[in-house]
Amino acid sequence: MNPLVYRKLPLILVGVLALGLPLVVTSPTYLHIVILLFLYAYLTTSWNLVGGFAGVLPLGHAAFVGIGAYTSTILSLQYGVSPWIGMLVGAVIACIVGVIIGLPTFKMRGAYFALATIAFAEGIRVMFENIDQLGPLQINGPRGLQIPPLKTGLASFMFAEKEPYYYIILVMLAGVLLLTWAISRSKLGYYLMAGGEEPEAAQALGVNVARAKLTAMAMSSFLTAFAGTFWAQFTLYIHPKSVMSLDISFEIAFIALIGGRGSIAGPVLGALLLRPVSDFSRIYFGDKLPGLHLIIFGVVLILVMLFQPRGLQLPLTRIYHRVMDRLFGDREAAA
Amino acid sequence: MKILELQKVRKYFGGIKAVESFSLDVGEGDIVGLIGPNGAGKSTLFNCVAGVFPPTAGDILFLGEKINGQKPWDLCHKGLARTFQIVKPFASRSVLYNVMVGAFATTDKRSEAEKRAREVLQHLHMDDKKDQRAGNLTIADRKRLEIARALATRPKMLLLDEVMAGLRPTEVDEMVAIIKRLREGGMTIFVIEHIMRAIMALSDRIAVLHFGTKIAEGSPQEIARDERVIKAYLGEDYGAA
Amino acid sequence: MLFILEDTINGILMGSIYGLAALGLTLIFGVLKVINFAHGSLLMVGMYVAYWAVLLTGVHPYLSLVIVVPVMFLFGYLLQDILIKPIFKAEKDVREPITVIIVTTGVWYILDNLSLLIFGPQYRNIQDNPLRGKMLEAGEMMISVPKLWGFCAAIITALLVYLFLQKTRMGRAVRATSLDRDAASLQGINQYKIYNISFGIGTAIAGVAGVTLVPFFNIFPSVGVLFDIKCFIIVVLGGLGSIGGALLGGMIVGVIESVGPQFMTATWTEAIVYGLFLVFLFLKPSGLFGVKYDW
Numbered sequence: 001m002n003p004l005v006y007r008k009l010p011l012i013l014v015g016v017l018a019l020g021l022p023l024v025v026t027s028p029t030y031l032h033i034v035i036l037l038f039l040y041a042y043l044t045t046s047w048n049l050v051g052g053f054a055g056v057l058p059l060g061h062a063a064f065v066g067i068g069a070y071t072s073t074i075l076s077l078q079y080g081v082s083p084w085i086g087m088l089v090g091a092v093i094a095c096i097v098g099v100i101i102g103l104p105t106f107k108m109r110g111a112y113f114a115l116a117t118i119a120f121a122e123g124i125r126v127m128f129e130n131i132d133q134l135g136p137l138q139i140n141g142p143r144g145l146q147i148p149p150l151k152t153g154l155a156s157f158m159f160a161e162k163e164p165y166y167y168i169i170l171v172m173l174a175g176v177l178l179l180t181w182a183i184s185r186s187k188l189g190y191y192l193m194a195g196g197e198e199p200e201a202a203q204a205l206g207v208n209v210a211r212a213k214l215t216a217m218a219m220s221s222f223l224t225a226f227a228g229t230f231w232a233q234f235t236l237y238i239h240p241k242s243v244m245s246l247d248i249s250f251e252i253a254f255i256a257l258i259g260g261r262g263s264i265a266g267p268v269l270g271a272l273l274l275r276p277v278s279d280f281s282r283i284y285f286g287d288k289l290p291g292l293h294l295i296i297f298g299v300v301l302i303l304v305m306l307f308q309p310r311g312l313q314l315p316l317t318r319i320y321h322r323v324m325d326r327l328f329g330d331r332e333a334a335a
Numbered sequence: 336m337k338i339l340e341l342q343k344v345r346k347y348f349g350g351i352k353a354v355e356s357f358s359l360d361v362g363e364g365d366i367v368g369l370i371g372p373n374g375a376g377k378s379t380l381f382n383c384v385a386g387v388f389p390p391t392a393g394d395i396l397f398l399g400e401k402i403n404g405q406k407p408w409d410l411c412h413k414g415l416a417r418t419f420q421i422v423k424p425f426a427s428r429s430v431l432y433n434v435m436v437g438a439f440a441t442t443d444k445r446s447e448a449e450k451r452a453r454e455v456l457q458h459l460h461m462d463d464k465k466d467q468r469a470g471n472l473t474i475a476d477r478k479r480l481e482i483a484r485a486l487a488t489r490p491k492m493l494l495l496d497e498v499m500a501g502l503r504p505t506e507v508d509e510m511v512a513i514i515k516r517l518r519e520g521g522m523t524i525f526v527i528e529h530i531m532r533a534i535m536a537l538s539d540r541i542a543v544l545h546f547g548t549k550i551a552e553g554s555p556q557e558i559a560r561d562e563r564v565i566k567a568y569l570g571e572d573y574g575a576a
Numbered sequence: 577m578l579f580i581l582e583d584t585i586n587g588i589l590m591g592s593i594y595g596l597a598a599l600g601l602t603l604i605f606g607v608l609k610v611i612n613f614a615h616g617s618l619l620m621v622g623m624y625v626a627y628w629a630v631l632l633t634g635v636h637p638y639l640s641l642v643i644v645v646p647v648m649f650l651f652g653y654l655l656q657d658i659l660i661k662p663i664f665k666a667e668k669d670v671r672e673p674i675t676v677i678i679v680t681t682g683v684w685y686i687l688d689n690l691s692l693l694i695f696g697p698q699y700r701n702i703q704d705n706p707l708r709g710k711m712l713e714a715g716e717m718m719i720s721v722p723k724l725w726g727f728c729a730a731i732i733t734a735l736l737v738y739l740f741l742q743k744t745r746m747g748r749a750v751r752a753t754s755l756d757r758d759a760a761s762l763q764g765i766n767q768y769k770i771y772n773i774s775f776g777i778g779t780a781i782a783g784v785a786g787v788t789l790v791p792f793f794n795i796f797p798s799v800g801v802l803f804d805i806k807c808f809i810i811v812v813l814g815g816l817g818s819i820g821g822a823l824l825g826g827m828i829v830g831v832i833e834s835v836g837p838q839f840m841t842a843t844w845t846e847a848i849v850y851g852l853f854l855v856f857l858f859l860k861p862s863g864l865f866g867v868k869y870d871w
Contacts, residue, residue, distance in 0.1 A: 032382035059675050080761030102856045110612045110674050115808055116857050122805065123850040130843045187439045187448070194425055194436045202386065206440035206488055250681065257678055290697070291689030305675045305682070306662055313393035 010091065010324075012268045018170055031162040035234070038169040039227060044256040044267035045176045046223040051253060052261035053189060054216045055196025056106070057114045059249050060121025064094040064221045066128065066244035068228025073145050073238060074137050083157035087229040091222045097124075098221025099214055106213045108308055118246065125244040144239025147232065157233045172230070173268075176223055180264050183219075193262075212255050234273040253298070258304045260311020269313050336363045337399070338492050346379050346547075353379040355547040356393070361492070363373070366514070366524045368534040370558075371544035372567060377527045378420060380544070381496055384411045384525075385417045411440055414491035418481040418498055420527075426470030430461065433469050433480055437487030455487045459513060468506035470476065475506040482513070492523040499530045507533050511557045535559070543567065582717040583834045591830020593788050595823035596730040596732035598810035599737065599802050600781035606817025607774040608756040610660070610676040616804030617687035618779050622648050622786025623795045630702055630790065637705050637791045638725065642840060644783040652779025655683065656772045664771065683802070692797040699794040707791035726788035730826075733784050734819050737777070739818075750774055754817060809853040815863030824864060828852075 019313055025031055045142035047061050071093055071286060072086030072123020078308035081089075105116040129142045138145070152158050159165060183189045194202035232238050274297065339361040346354040354376045372512050383390045386396075389404030391567040396402065397415055407417075416437075434452035435445075442448055456462045459479055461511045464472070469480060469489050478498055485493060495514070499507050511533050518524060528534040534541065535555040543551040543558060551558055558564055601615045612618075625647055629640035663675050702708070709720035741747040752760040753770045761767045793799070810829055814821025829849055836845030856863060 053597070057677065070848070108861070111605075111609070112812075112857060112861060114611065114674075114677060115812065117849050118805065118853065119809070119853050119857070123847055125851065126843055126847045130841060130847065187443050187445070190432070190436050190439055190448075193428065197425045197427065198423040199421060200387075201425070201484075202436065203407040204411060204417050204419070205437045205484055206408050208406075208408045208434070235796070246782065254678065256407055280811045284809070289693060291692045294685045294689045295693070298682040298689070301682035302659060302679050306659070309663075309666070309675050 010320075011134040022166050028162050031166060033164050033276070033279045035162060035169055036279070037271055038166075038173050039230065039234075040252070040255060040275055041268045041271035042169065042173045042176055043175070043224060043227050043252045044259070044271055045264075046181055046220050046227070047252050048180065048256050048261055048267045049183065049223075050213070050219040051256055052266070053183070053196070054190040055192070056213070056214045057110060057253065058117045058217075059221070059246075059253055060101075060113050060117035060119075061224055061252050062244045062246070062248035063121040063124045064098060064237075065228040065231065065248065066125065066240065067094040067097060067235065068225030069232040069238045069243045070128070070145070070228075071138070071225070072229040073147060073232045074139070077145060078136070078138060082155060083229060083233055084155075084268065087226055090229055091225040094225035094228075095218045095222040098217045098320075102214045102217040106210055106217075106287070116242045118249070121244070121249055123245060125240050125246075128240040128244065140239075142239060142241075144237060144242070147236040149236060157229075158236075165230075169230060172226060176265065177268070179223075184264060188212060188215060188286075249258075254301055256311075258300060258312060260313035263311065263313050265317070266311045266313040269316060270311070337361065338344075338363050338365075338397070339525065340396040341380075341384070342394040342396070344380065344383060344395060345391045346376070346383055346388075347391045352547055354383070354390075354544075357544070357547075357549050359542055359549070359552070361523060361525055363517060363523055365540065366518055366526065366538050368538035368541040368555075369525065369527045369544060370529070370531075370534055370541060372575055375544040376547040377544055378496060381417065381494055381525075381527060385415065385494055389416060410520055411488055411490075414489070415494070416485035416488050416490035416492070417494035418478075418485055418496055420496040420500065422474075422477045422481050424469040424472070426468070428469055429466050430456065430469055430472070430483075431465040432482060434483050434487045437484040440488040451489075452487055455483050458485050459486070474501045475503070475509075478502065478510065479513070486517070490522070492525065493517070495524060495526045495528075497527055497529060499528055499533050502530075511536050578716055580835060580838065582719070583838065584831055585717065586720055586723060587834025588827045589727045589830070590834065591718065591827035592730040592823055593723065593726040593785060593826070594803070594806060594810055594830055595814075595826025596726070596788065597782060597785040598807040598814070598822045598826055599730075599734060599819060600785070601807045602780035602811045602814065602817055602819070602822045603737070603781070604764065604775055604778040605811055607750055608660075608676075608771055608844040609754075610680070611808070612680045612775075612778075613677060613804065614680040614683040614687060615770035615778075615782060615807055616802070616857065617684045617802030618648070618652065618782045618800070619786050619789075619803050620795075620797065620800035621651065621687060621690065622779075622783035622797060623790055624786075625783065626787045626790045627700060627795050629707065631759075637702065637707065637787060638729070640790075641784065641787050644787055644869075645780045648783030649776040649780040651776075652782075653772045653776035655779070656775035659683065659769075660775070661768055661771065664768070684804075688797055688800060695797060697797060699796045701792075701794050702790060705791050709792075718791070720741075722788075722792040723738055725791070729784060729788045730823060733781060734823055735810060737781070738819050740777075746773065751795075796865060806849070809849060812861070813856055814864055818863065818865035821865035 021034065022031060025034065037330045050056060050058050052183060068087065071090030072083045075081040075086040076083050077090060095314045101117065101120050105113050108116060128139060131139045133139060149158060152160050191202065191212040194205065194207055195212050199209050228243060231243060255270040255274055256267040257272060259268065260266025266329035277296055278293045285292045308315060337360050338463055341357055341359045344354060344428045357380060369380070370566065371377055382388055384395055385405040386405050394401055394403060397413060402410060425436065431452055434455055435448045437447035438451040453462065453465065456465055459482065461476070461479055461483060464476065472480065499510055502510060507530060514524060514537055526534060526537060538555055540552065541558045542549055543564050550563045550567060551561045597619055601612060604612050622644055626637065626644050628639045628658060629643045630637050659679055660676055661839060707725060709723040712721050712724060714717040741751055749765045750770055752763065753765060753767050806829060810825035813828060814825030832849055833845055836848065
């Protein structure tokens with residue numbers, strides 16, 4: 001057998017497992033947790049386009065989630081527009097907002113850039129919390145919007161069971177991972193990496209660093225907004241604190257950092273490691289030891305930054321390759 | 336055909352006159368050297384040409400077009416490439432990756448960029464190191480990588496900023512050979528250098544900068560005998576040699 | 577009209593306390609060049625230390641400074657030494673290690689939730705303290721007495737920090753390190769020791785701010801979050817590393833918060849503060865008094 005297949009085997013296995021998961025995990029609670037896990041994996045992978053590839057630290061991505069969620073919800077509640085179309089509209093708006101934010105902020109140094117993104121995100125959230133009505137659009141301020149569960153089915157992006165949501169988010173996640181992989185091998189990917197590591201050298205080599213970063217930001221915000229619509233259709237209730245809070249922005253960023261930003265698998269790995277910790281400690285310790293999951297989160301954050309600042313994907317990938325060599329090395333040598 | 340024309344270029348930083356009314360022509364296929372004591376303004380001049388900052392006054396023409404104040408990445412696409420005095424490799428990436436960044440300047444396709452990058456590496460005898468991490472290279476190899484990257488952008492002119500600094504004598508000789516080979520391939524080269532042996536061996540013409548002013552220009556032999564140059568480097572006592 | 581004057585004065589007083597809170601941050605930011613996202617949590621710790629000190633000993637809140645300042649200094653010193661110094665050593669060539677931001681965020685999460693775990697979520701305050709609810713009558717205006725005390729504490733602390741930086745040997749070492757850490761270390765200054773001390777001082781100042789808040793502000797585990805972003809905004813507004821800037825920036829924010837609700841909802845004033853912050857970031861990132869920071 002072609003030795004290359006041996007390397008790809010685990011990925012194929014993972015794919016099969018993912019497709020078959022709902023057949024094994026039937027409890028809606030656990031499926032809900034897995035769906036949220038995939039959602040966060042999707043969010044951090046989209047974030048990674050700016051935070052990892054472009055080398056900056058944006059800490060306000062929840063704003064794009066909110067824009068996506070509110071756009072599709074308002075369009076469907078008030079104008080009967082299908083959430084799928086609303087999803088696209090929301091993504092376009094988020095993309096424009098992302099570029100507007102990026103234009104002045106990418107010139108700033110790391111710390112100031114991070115602060116600026118926080119300020120933008122919080123400013124947007126505060127506005128949403130204050131506005132009840134914007135012209136004909138009903139925003140409802142802090143009370144938020146509720147989506148009545150009327151018609152179910154693919155067209156209305158609303159389902160009674162969890163399984164369809166699972167497959168949708170799975171497809172989204174696979175798509176964004178594929179896109180990330182393609183970008184990493186493309187001119188944009190090379191330019192982003194170069195601009196992030198040595199901007200002066202990159203510029204001398206023909207890289208318009210600012211434009212590359214803006215392109216990455218545009219893509220990232222576009223994709224992040226999709227998740228906002230998914231969230232709205234999944235939980236059927238959105239309000240500024242639930243879709244635009246700073247906690248979400250931070251969690252997205254830190255999952256990527258712990259997993260290893262700038263790599264393709266890093267963000268997903270981070271989500272796989274941290275989300276279960278967060279969810280399970282909330283379920284089991286929620287009443288007796290509130291906030292424990294955040295303490296664990298904080299400790300993990302510190303330990304990883306002190307000992308593996310490039311993320312856990314580095315040592316994990318090394319172990320993976322060593323295991324693969326151990327298992328299939330002989331056959332590869334013989335082939 | 337004049338590739339680069341510097342016409343009365345001035346660069347002031349506030350009250351500091353870094354470069355004062357500097358004029359120079361570089362013809363196609365020339366190797367022109369720029370020397371001068373430290374702080375004379377050589378890198379400042381390079382940075383003006385390369386688009387890092389615009390000159391305060393005067394004109395810089397590249398291929399007949401005025402390029403004052405244009406951005407480095409646009410200049411790169413026009414055919415002007417440069418290396419940096421303090422090398423800036425993309426340290427966490429492989430040598431091939433580094434050169435591919437340069438190669439992408441002329442193509443959008445990854446396969447083409449990779450092909451071009453490998454050609455350049457072969458031309459500079461670095462093909463065997465293509466998968467090595469750039470940060471792990473010796474200083475001599477890093478300097479060659481700088482040139483390789485710049486070369487991958489298919490420039491019409493190369494600005495080499497102290498490419499020999501930090502190299503051992505044998506490595507200097509190798510580098511001189513590489514640069515000469517580049518010129519044989521049709522490249523125009525403008526070099527800043529401190530290592531006299533190298534610049535004397537390479538250059539068709541040398542310009543000497545002292546406190547921002549050009550004090551001499553001519554063939555290497557003429558420069559070596561020029562009284563003002565000797566005074567600038569060694570001081571007054573040696574002037575009348 | 578009189579209300580606006582009263583609001584303005586109270587806004588200035590409260591703002592000076594904000595400025596005091598931000599003073600510690602501007603010192604840390606200015607010297608170490610890092611964002612300390614845990615600053616709000618340090619303030620919270622200071623408040624809890626002051627709270628317990630007063631509760632257990634029954635002294636005047638401001639007397640608890642005797643305990644709070646050294647405890648906080650030590651806390652900050654150790655925090656920097658154990659958690660942040662290793663990163664500085666590992667990322668020696670990076671001018672602004674982003675990793676530190678993440679570590680301080682971890683500290684923030686841990687501190688806030690640890691105190692939630694230990695102290696519980698309930699709001700606490702010191703009911704019968706000599707300053708609570710006291711008002712000073714100035715004509716027809718009512719000036720808040722605890723805030724007035726805070727104002728004085730802010731001015732005095734700022735002066736002490738200024739004198740320290742200008743007149744003492746250690747202070748000059750701190751300033752040197754903030755300008756160029758490599759040059760300073762070549763002059764024989766142990767940059768890591770300076771970082772530890774700066775962090776300690778910054779934390780101690782946060783402790784002082786906590787003490788000024790304890791007489792009238794509620795104490796609860798996530799109280800730091802309210803101040804965290806605000807402090808960063810003030811630091812940028814006032815100028816990185818500028819003492820006067822921190823106080824002035826604080827007062828500006830305080831006045832906006834105080835006078836604003838006369839004309840709009842409280843959350844819109846929040847939006848204005850963010851907007852002002854962004855304007856400064858884009859147009860004058862060095863703030864009102866900061867040194868032109870090389871981008």
